[in-house]
Amino acid sequence: MTGTGIREKMRYHDGPARAAARLTAALLALVWPFGAQAESIAWDGFVQSHVAARTGDVTCLATTECDYPAAELRGQLKAEGKSESGNAAFLGRFDLIRDVALDETRLETREIYGDRRASITAARLGRQVITWGVGDLLFINDTFPKDQVALFTGQPLQYFKLGADALKLNAYPGAANFELVIAEFRPDNTPSARRFIFADPLPAGLPQRTVEPGHGTEELETSARVSGYLDNWEWAGYASRTHYRSPARRVAGSEIVGTFPRLNTLGASVAGPVGKGVLSLEAGYYDSVEDRSGTDPAVENSQYRGLVGYSQQLWEDATLGVQVYGEWMRDYGAYRDTLPAGFPVKDRVRKVATIRFTELFAHQTLTFSCFAFFGLSERDRYLIPSLRYAFSDNLWAEIGANLFGGDRNGAFGAMQDNRNAYVTIRYAF
């Protein structure tokens, strides 16, 4: 690693440390009303073993974890409590992970936040998971941090969302609800060469680093949501001033530098009953602030995104959900004109369909689920079959697979050397 790389890494760790200190101070201020009148604190948790084994014969780099891209033992401890009146509350959720695949042990703060509530307002400060929108594993107006590594290695779904260090303010004046989120930047956890194999069109052998937005006030992210009911339909409008969370990478001198370009989004969603099922619609506009002309090949072009979903029960304890999703690139001509040679060409409209089938058996102790992405324009696919059995209220085990396939130029097809089968066992207490 180069000297610059180390400095960047230091800075990366320094940011969250400062943020954590500020958060702790703020949390103490928020939660002080607990004092002696606090109700008892509830402790819960689990221990979990999770292993994903790469299937098929694949040649890996020496630095890539080839046989088992994920192998870990994890313990989670959750503490929560609220004041007698319910006007103040807190939650902390911490994971201690022995990661055998990467040979490291780490402590992750999944969530830690304090709540204050009044009659028509509420505030939550700290690291918190926020989920918006009506898509199933497809996100348009939810630009909050995600963990693709967790998804691609078959971790339980809760690990697909990462907490944001944020202040969330809610107002419930009556006909509509308002939510304002002010957050520090946090990148997605995107697949890296330590666990995954994929083609990189950038030159091999160059040192790589990423530069995150700073933590100054002017670089805070702001997201707003207004939502309500119209009869028994629910609607929401969204706006975000945020950043792309996957790095835009380019060669700069003798290294590859990834940055997180600014992004503004605007969108809306509705959901309600149609026929015997539920219809969901969501749309949004992605304004790529740093590449409005669409001529910078490293930065995503501005896009319109939309999805239509419908889910319905087929028979008792069996549900089918289908979605059709599209990303329409605004400046396709500029994109094609500036795309360097050797890069896979994206379509003007990227179309993806998804299917989710779930059936429960044996008094809902056995769950079969299959989620499938089909790249309609990129001609690739990603299938996630799984089978979970609950031995008791405390113990469950799941087996499943992440099956990527199709055209290697597609987003899912590019991952096909990472097909894996996984086993998860969790004991909750």
Place this chain on the structure above:
Amino acid sequence: MKPLPQFTLFLLAAISLPARAADLSADEIVKRSLEAFYSAGADMRAKVRMQLINPQGNIRSREMTMLRLNLGKSGDQRYYIYFHAPADVKGTSFMVWKYPAKDSDRWIYVPALKLVKRIAADDKRSSFVGSDFTYEDISGRNVEDETHGVVRQEDLNGRPIYVVESKPKAPVDYSRRVSWIDRERWLPLKEEYFDARNEPLRTFTADKVEQTGKYWTVTARGMKNLQSGHRTEVVFQEVRYDVGLRPDIFTERYLRDAPAQWVR
């Protein structure tokens, strides 16, 4: 004084005596029973403990707070169910907007993802959280969904009973249902379900009935699947009626953030 004509006497008697229970139609009996069982009071709060017991005797437990609000005379109801246990589903909540004449709207909140999801609700005969009770058994059915006939009157454990037979109009998992309905309190004290071959399918029993204010509640109940041997036992605790629940409790805000006044 001129004697009153017999006809007038009969009329007077009919007006002055309270309508005798025996005069009620089967539909009216079932209607009163559904009201007593699923709609008592303007609202209700209860702590519900559920045990799911498989034929081997292994027990799974569910502990929830249940809130119900009747929206005036429309027949619309709102339900809110918050799970306290087991640990793996703690904090999960359900919200149901129930209508007499169309499918319910139903939402679930998944706390680990802070996700509110609307769920397809065409499943009133589906099992409620893996128990032997269906969603319909928990939140009620419509009197018009079945045809009803009074079979006989008898006593059951010292209570005066109408035995009513009901047959679903549309094909469902049972072909007929026989109910033992208390002639004074209108609660069902026992129900037997039969499958398409007229074999016994499930049996409901009201194991304990208690009075809260002016309302009677089945505070301990069981449902046994006679074909699988699986059974579910439910205890209602801290049952309170007319506590003053507001309609806004049954919205996304409280689905995400349990109303502390009612859920503890």
